[in-house]
Amino acid sequence: MSALFHFDALLLVILLLxxxxxxxxAxxxxxxxxxxxxxxxxxxFWKFARIxxxxxxxxxLCCIIMAVVTFVS
Structure with missing residues (x-):
């Protein structure tokens, strides 16, 4: 399955980007x-870097939360 079809995977891809x-x-x-x-x-990419x-x-904080969610599930 693609990361676009799972909301958790989409959030993870955006966060990693x-x-x-x-x-x-930097x-x-x-x-x-x-x-x-x-x-x-x-x-x-420049806008993602600015964010x-x-x-x-x-x-x-979102990285930590996603790490916990990934380890638990």
């Missing part, structure tokens, strides 16, 4: 920043 984009922007900022206005697809930077306590 936010964490990955934030990490990439390590190589020019890679994400230079493409934010050129393409809609790469601009979405991860601004809401980092909530994102980390």
């Amino acid at each position: 936010v964490c990955t984009c934030t990490y990439v922007r 390590t190589v900022p020019g890679m994400v920043d230079s493409r934010k206005d050129k393409n809609i697809f790469f601009g979405m 991860g930077e601004r809401l980092s306590p909530y994102v980390s």
